[in-house]
Structure formats: structure tokens, C-alpha cells
Amino acid sequence: MTAPTPHADVSAAPPRADAPLPSIEGRSRGDVVYHAVITGFALVVPLLLAAIALAIAIGGWPALRQFGFGFLTSSAWDPVNGQFGAAPAIYGTIVSSIIALVIATPMALGVSLFLSEFSPLWLRQPVGFLVDLLAAIPSVVYGLWGIFVLLPLLRDPVMPFLRDTLHLGATGFFSGPAYGPSMLAAGLILSVMVLPYIASVSREVLYAVPRSQREAALALGATRWEMIRHAVLPFARPGIAGGIILGLGRALGETMAVTMLIGNRHEIAMSLFAPGYTMASLIANEFSEASNDLHLSALMAVGFVLFVMTLIVNGIARWLVWQVARRASGSAA
Amino acid sequence: MSATVRPTQRQRAFAERAARTVRGRKAANVTMLTFLSIAALAATLPLLVILLHLVKLGASSLSWNFFTQMPKPVGESGGGLANGIAGTMILVGIGSAVGLPVGVGAGLYCAEQAKSRLAQVVRFLADVLNGLPSIVMGIFAWEILVRPLGHFSAFSGGIALGAMMIPMVARTTEEMVRTVPNTLREAALALGYARWRTSLQIVLRTASAGIVTGALVAIARIAGETAPLLFSAFGNQFWSTSLKQPIAALPLQIFSYAISPYDEWHSLAWAAALVLIALVLVISILARLATRARAGAGHGD
Numbered sequence: 001m002t003a004p005t006p007h008a009d010v011s012a013a014p015p016r017a018d019a020p021l022p023s024i025e026g027r028s029r030g031d032v033v034y035h036a037v038i039t040g041f042a043l044v045v046p047l048l049l050a051a052i053a054l055a056i057a058i059g060g061w062p063a064l065r066q067f068g069f070g071f072l073t074s075s076a077w078d079p080v081n082g083q084f085g086a087a088p089a090i091y092g093t094i095v096s097s098i099i100a101l102v103i104a105t106p107m108a109l110g111v112s113l114f115l116s117e118f119s120p121l122w123l124r125q126p127v128g129f130l131v132d133l134l135a136a137i138p139s140v141v142y143g144l145w146g147i148f149v150l151l152p153l154l155r156d157p158v159m160p161f162l163r164d165t166l167h168l169g170a171t172g173f174f175s176g177p178a179y180g181p182s183m184l185a186a187g188l189i190l191s192v193m194v195l196p197y198i199a200s201v202s203r204e205v206l207y208a209v210p211r212s213q214r215e216a217a218l219a220l221g222a223t224r225w226e227m228i229r230h231a232v233l234p235f236a237r238p239g240i241a242g243g244i245i246l247g248l249g250r251a252l253g254e255t256m257a258v259t260m261l262i263g264n265r266h267e268i269a270m271s272l273f274a275p276g277y278t279m280a281s282l283i284a285n286e287f288s289e290a291s292n293d294l295h296l297s298a299l300m301a302v303g304f305v306l307f308v309m310t311l312i313v314n315g316i317a318r319w320l321v322w323q324v325a326r327r328a329s330g331s332a333a
Numbered sequence: 334m335s336a337t338v339r340p341t342q343r344q345r346a347f348a349e350r351a352a353r354t355v356r357g358r359k360a361a362n363v364t365m366l367t368f369l370s371i372a373a374l375a376a377t378l379p380l381l382v383i384l385l386h387l388v389k390l391g392a393s394s395l396s397w398n399f400f401t402q403m404p405k406p407v408g409e410s411g412g413g414l415a416n417g418i419a420g421t422m423i424l425v426g427i428g429s430a431v432g433l434p435v436g437v438g439a440g441l442y443c444a445e446q447a448k449s450r451l452a453q454v455v456r457f458l459a460d461v462l463n464g465l466p467s468i469v470m471g472i473f474a475w476e477i478l479v480r481p482l483g484h485f486s487a488f489s490g491g492i493a494l495g496a497m498m499i500p501m502v503a504r505t506t507e508e509m510v511r512t513v514p515n516t517l518r519e520a521a522l523a524l525g526y527a528r529w530r531t532s533l534q535i536v537l538r539t540a541s542a543g544i545v546t547g548a549l550v551a552i553a554r555i556a557g558e559t560a561p562l563l564f565s566a567f568g569n570q571f572w573s574t575s576l577k578q579p580i581a582a583l584p585l586q587i588f589s590y591a592i593s594p595y596d597e598w599h600s601l602a603w604a605a606a607l608v609l610i611a612l613v614l615v616i617s618i619l620a621r622l623a624t625r626a627r628a629g630a631g632h633g634d
Contacts, residue, residue, distance in 0.1 A: 034529030038445070041438025045455045045503065048496055049462055052469065055476040110372020118366065119373070129621060130377045136613045137383065138557025139467075140584045141606045144591045145383050148390070148599070192379045199376065220347060223362035230346055246464070253466025255560040256588060280468045280560070287472070288564050303472045307465070314464035318457065 053307065060301030063294060071301060077266040079291045084298035086305060088268045092183065092276035093306070096258065097251035099187025099272070100194050105244055107191075108198035116206035117228055128203060135196035143260030146189045151180035151261065159184075159273055176271045181263035184272040189257045194247035201243030205236045205324050235327075242320030249313040253306060255280040279306040384610070391607025394600035399608075403572060404586075410597050414605055416572045420487070420581040423574060424566055425556050427491025432498025432555075433548055437537075439499065440506025440544075445532060447511070456507070459500035468560040470497055475564040487573075487580035490566025494555040501554065505547025509540040546620040553616040557609050559584035583609055 063084060064071060074085025111131055115124050159178035163169040209232050217231035233240075263275020264285055279302050290296040398413045405412030439459070443452045474493035479485055513536050521531040537544070559582075562568070567579040568589065574580070583605045590602035 028527045028529075030527050030529045034532065038438045038442040039451070041435050042442035042451060042455045044435050045439055045462065045500060046458050048499065049458050051477070052465070052473045055473050056469065059472070059476050107372050107376045110369045111376035114369045114373035117369075127373065127377060130380055133614070133617060134380050136553065136617050137380075138559070138584060138606075138609055138613070140557065140559040140587045140591075141383075141387070141610060144587055144602055144606050145386060147591055148603075149382075149386055195376060195379070222347070223358055225362040225365040226358065228365075230343065249464045253464075253468065255466065255468040256584075260588070260592060280466055283468050283472065284560060284563055287475070288567070300472060300476070303469055307469050310464060310466055310469075311461060314461055317464075318460055 056300055056304045056307055060297055060304040063297040063301040064304070066294070067298075071298075072305070075266070075268060079286075079295045082292075082294050084294070084301075086279065086282075086298075086302050088266050089277045089279045089282045089302060090305065091268050092186075092262065093252055093278040093280070093309075095272075095276070096183055096186040096190055096262065096278055097248055099184065100190035100251045101244060101248060103188065103191035104195045104198055104247060108195050108243070108247075109202060109240065112199050112202040112206055113228060113232075115203060116209075117232065118224065128200075131199045132196050134192060135200075139193070139254060139256040140260075142189050142193060142257035146185060146257060146261045150189060151185060154178070154182070154185055154188075155180040163273070172270050173272050176269075176273045178273055179263070179275070181261055181275050182273050183262060183269075183276045186258045186262035186276070186278070187272070189261055190251045190254055193254060193257065194250045197250050198243045198247040201246055201321060202236070202240045205239030205243065205321070206232065208239075208324065209235045236324065238320045238327075239324030242317045242322075242324070245313055245317035245320065249310050249317060252313065253280055253310050254278075255284050259284045279303070387603065387607050387610055390600070391603040394604040395607060399601075399604050404570065404601065405597070407595050407597070412597075412601070414581075414583065414586055414601060416569065416581040417583040417586045417605065418608075419572070419574060420566070420569070421556055421583045423487055423576075423580060424491045424494055424562070424582055425552060427488065427576070428494030428498055428555050429548075429552060431492060431495025432502055432551065435495075436499045436502025436551075437506045437544060437548075439503040441510060441532065441537065443503065443507040444510035445536075455503070459503045462500035463504070466560070467497065467558055468563075471561040471564050474561060479565055484577070485565060485567035485579040486577050487566055488576040490562045490580065490582070491576075493561040493565050494558060497555055497558065497561060498551045501551040502548055505550070506540075506544050509543030509547065510536060512543070513539045542623060546623050549616045550620050553613045557584055557613060559588055 067074065067084060071084065071086055072090065073087050074083075075087045076083040076085045077088070078084075111127065115128060119127065155178050159174075159180075162174045163178070166174075168174040213231045213235055214227055217227040222230065258278050259281035262278060262281055264277055264281060265275040266277055266282075267274070269276065283299050283303055283306075286295070287299050290299060396413075398411060400413060400418060401415055402411070402413035403415055439455060443456050443459075446452045470493050473496070474489045478489035478492060482489075517535055517539060518531055521535045522528070526535070562582055562585055566582055566585065568585040569579045569581040571581075587602045587605045587609070590598035590605075593599070
């Protein structure tokens with residue numbers, strides 16, 4: 001307001017004929033430069049993503065070419081003899097992520113529904129904030145907590161309880177010695193880590209469900225739960241699915257906490273008590289100590305597979321959430 | 334409307350419900366409501382438990398020495414993580430120098446050219462980048478900066494963190510710039526301001542509080558990142574502030590000390606975690622208060 005500008009003399013209405021007029025399109029030289037600069041910054045984003053994809057693809061290419069499709073299905077990981085297969089890491093990534101989602105989804109949905117449907121209004125902000133804060137804790141701090149608090153807990157009461165007291169050992173999923181570092185530990189810590197992502201997306205989606213949907217259900221004599229089940233959830237379903245898949249994307253790529261808790265063994269074991277590997281933890285563990293170029297390339301190829309997987313998963317999640325946003329704004333109008 | 338309401342299916346569902354006894358329906362209602370309340374409680378519990386442990390185990394090893402001294406050799410208690418604190422500051426500084434201008438610029442572009450094809454692409458890809466595993470960023474930094482130069486360096490670590498910041502800052506900047514009322518822009522343009530001045534002096538300045546908040550949150554997040562630094566900054570046992578040398582960082586020290594077998598190192602790791610968390614929490618709470626104050630000023634609800 002206070003800064004004098006070249007065109008500040010608008011009050012002297014018809015400008016003198018000889019005065020230099022700003023171009024009719026409203027584009028001074030400054031505008032052209034400014035536009036070019038911010039366009040340049042905006043272009044950094046796609047270029048960065050392309051550079052990442054390219055760098056990792058090139059780095060992983062020698063291993064992918066040598067092992068072909070077998071890289072994804074083979075369990076061999078022998079740096080000395082130059083045999084590499086990512087199957088155990090892919091298996092571990094998927095299993096630990098599924099454990100995380102199975103535990104986190106009911107909790108996240110529970111807290112979101114609680115906040116959107118029957119918590120007192122004053123509770124919404126603080127509880128939502130507390131859950132969101134989980135996303136702010138660094139991964140390595142989760143790992144630290146996991147090593148010194150979660151693992152001892154698992155080793156002593158939890159794992160023997162599941163295996164012996166509940167006799168779940170017979171299923172094969174909860175058998176074997178209870179060392180602590182295990183697929184189960186990784187899945188548990190991941191469930192806490194993805195909880196805020198699922199919760200915040202489903203909360204937003206639930207808030208976006210039009211009041212009229214709820215009122216219509218209640219007017220028909222539905223109980224609160226029936227209203228949720230038949231009016232609220234169907235409306236929000238794609239968005240909640242998007243939130244869960246977004247959480248999946250996070251779980252797939254989580255590195256530090258998992259590396260510290262999963263036990264880091266290159267093996268596919270049925271028991272969740274057994275140690276395993278995920279793609280991210282495999283890279284974190286071996287990359288800086290890779291013994292030769294092929295080993296390094298194999299690790300980059302693992303990174304490339306992880307990159308592609310998270311890309312697809314995140315793409316689907318965004319699309320689903322975006323759909324609900326469109327639907328909500330459509331019916332509100 | 335027609336897209337969301339499917340009358341036949343809905344009517345059938347309600348007819349089924351109505352056939353049940355009212356008591357059964359009420360019991361289901363109470364059961365589910367109880368379950369949801371318990372889930373809500375359970376979801377807030379992990380944070381409190383983790384914070385409790387951090388304070389309990391971290392506070393005891395936190396002293397003035399922690400901030401001023403170097404790590405002691407194994408077996409000697411005491412010592413601090415001065416090198417990691419300095420390293421984290423340097424890494425975050427480089428990251429911010431790269432990430433903030435680019436992120437704010439990209440965010441401005443997306444907000445001002447909201448309808449353009451490029452803005453839509455950038456918005457989507459920024460979300461994709463945000464969802465990218467941080468370990469992938471670490472490999473990337475190694476491939477383009479460490480491998481060609483032949484050594485780990487603080488510089489490469491800073492760049493990796495900066496690259497992570499770009500999409501975060503771009504998205505929050507865009508959101509904040511979009512909250513600036515159009516009338517402000519129009520007023521500035523009507524007064525004869527060029528578009529670039531309107532954008533920088535009116536729009537950006539109006540949105541600046543929100544943008545600073547977003548930037549702080551991004552800084553807090555990258556300060557705790559470990560995976561991108563594993564093969565770039567690499568860590569350093571000694572005092573180093575050179576950008577060309579490997580450098581220590583608090584998250585890296587937490588990682589290596591946590592998996593070490595020494596009790597003294599464990600307590601240093603807890604103290605470092607407490608410092609990191611305190612930083613993150615303070616920034617998050619400040620950001621929360623700032624955005625809520627602004628939202629409250631804007632409209633009633």
C-alpha cells in the first residue's frame with residue numbers, strides 16, 4: 001500500500017498520450033520474469049521425480065537385466081556368489097504392512113467415527129491432534145522405543161501367551177522361539193505409525209458426509225449405529241479406502257523403525273515370531289556395506305521395485321480420496 | 334443426489350432392520366458405540382505411552398553436557414552429542430536453503446495458475462513425492478552426489494533433505510495462498526500494481542504466517558529423518574562441520590547407539606530422542622495454535 005508504484009497515478013485519469021502505457025495484457029517485463037521464475041520452481045517437482053526414477057532404474061538395471069523376472073521370485077541372497085532375489089524382502093514388506101493395516105484400521109476408524117458422530121465438539125480438536133501427532137514422531141524414535149519397550153514386552157508376556165496360553169502356536173503363525181525381533185514386532189510398530197494417516201483421511205471424509213444423510217437415517221427411526229452403518233459409511237467408503245491405501249503406502253516404505261525391529265534375516269517364514277526383512281530395511285542395512293557392484297545394483301533394483309509399488313499404491317489412494325471430495329462437493333451444491 | 338442414493342438396496346436394508354426386535358437393535362447400538370469409544374481411547378494411548386518412556390528414560394541423561402560435549406569412548410559414562418546437534422543444524426540448514434525457495438515458488442505457481450495443466454500435474458506429483466519412501470531419497474542422493482564425487486558428504490545429505498522438503502512446502506504454501514481473498518488481489522491490481530508485485534507483496538505477505546508455519550513443520554519433519562542420511566551424510570564420530578566430509582546427525586546417532594550393546598550409548602540415544610521429540614512437539618503445537626487462531630479469526634466454526 002505504501003510503496004509507490006510506476007502506475008500509481010491512476011487518479012489522474014486519462015494518462016497523457018505520451019506516457020508509456022502498461023501493455024494491454026497486463027504483462028510487464030517484471031511479470032514475464034516472475035512467471036518464468038515460479039514456473040521454473042514448479043517444474044522442479046516433476047523433474048525431481050523423473051530424476052529419482054531414472055537414477056534408481058539405471059542403478060538397478062544391471063541386476064534386473066541379469067536376473068530378469070526371477071529377481072522378484074527368487075529367495076537367494078548371496079553376495080559372495082553373486083546370486084540375488086528379492087522375494088523374502090517383498091514378502092516381508094507385504095506381510096508387515098498387512099499386519100499394520102489389520103491392527104490400525106479398526107482403531108483409526110473407531111477414533112474417526114467417534115469424533116465425527118458422537119464425541120462432544122470440544123473433544124474433536126484435542127483428540128484429533130493427539131492422533132495426528134503420531135505422524136510427527138521420527139521413525140528412528142519409534143525404533144528406539146520398539147527395541148527397549150516393545151521387544152521385551154513381546155519376548156516375555158505377549159509371545160508365549162499367544163503361542164502357549166491361547167494355543168495359537170498350532171496355527172503355524174505364532175510358533176517358534178520368542179526372540180523378540182520379528183515380523184510381528186515390525187507389524188505392530190508399523191500399525192502405530194500408519195494409524196494417524198488412516199485416521200486423518202477418514203476423519204476428513206466423515207466430516208464431509210452431508211448432514212442430510214444422517215438426518216434422513218435418524219428420521220427413519222435408525223439407531224445411531226444403524227445411521228453410521230447405512231448412511232454414513234456407504235457415503236464415505238471410497239474415501240476411507242483411500243485413507244487405508246495411503247496408510248499402506250506409508251507402511252511399505254517405512255525404513256528405520258522396521259530395520260530396528262524386524263530382525264533382518266533373508267528368509268520367508270510362516271511364523272510371525274520369526275525374523276524377516278522388508279525391502280526398505282534390506283537397503284538400509286546392506287547398502288553402505290555392499291561388497292561389489294552387482295550387490296549394489298541388486299539393492300538399487302530392490303529400491304526400484306519399492307518405488308514402483310509405492311507409486312501405484314499412492315496413485316490409487318489419491319484417486320479414491322479425490323473421488324469422495326468430488327462427490328461431497330457435488331451433493332452439497 | 335441420484336449418484337449417492339440407491340433406494341432399493343437401502344429400503345431392503347432398513348426393512349431387514351425393522352424386522353428385528355428393538356432390543357436387539359439397541360444392544361447392537363450400545364455394543365458398537367462402546368467399541369468405537371474404546372478404539373478412540375486406544376488410538377490416543379500409543380502417543381502418551383511413547384512420550385512417557387521418552388521423558389522417563391531421556392530426561393535422566395539430559396544435562397548441559399549433552400549439548401556441549403562430544404561422545405565419550407565406550408565404557409565411560411557422560412559425554413554428549415554436540416557433534417550430532419551441530420550436524421543436524423547444518424543438514425537442516427542446507428535442506429531449508431534448497432527446499433524452502435523451490436517449495437514456496439512451486440506452491441505459488443500452483444495457487445496462482447490453479448487451473449493450468451502444469452499446476453495440476455505438479456500438485457499430483459508433489460503428493461506422489463510426499464508419499465515416496467525416504468530410503469529411496471537416500472539412494473537417489475547417493476547415486477547423483479556420493480557416487481560421482483566418490484565420498485559421503487554433509488552436502489549430499491542436506492540436498493536429500495531439501496528434496497524431501499520441496500513437495501511438503503509446495504503443498505502447504507499452495508493451500509495458504511489459496512486462502513487469500515481474491516478481493517485483495519483485485520484491489521492491488523486495480524491500484525495499478527503489476528501482477529508480480531501483487532503476488533509477492535500482497536498475496537505472499539498476507540499468507541506468510543501460514544507459509545512460515547508450514548515451513549516449520551517441514552523443518553521439524555526433516556530434522557528427524559534418518560533413512561535419507563544413511564548413505565549421504567553417513568554420520569561421523571568426530572566433530573566436523575565441513576560440507577565435503579561425512580557429518581554426524583542426531584537421528585543417525587540414535588540409530589547406531591540404539592542397536593549398540595552399550596548402556597551408556599543407550600541413554601545417549603534416549604536423550605537425543607527426547608531432544609528431537611521436544612523440537613517436533615513444540616513446533617507442531619505452535620503451528621496448531623497459529624492455524625487455529627487464524628481459522629477462528631476467519632469464520633465462526
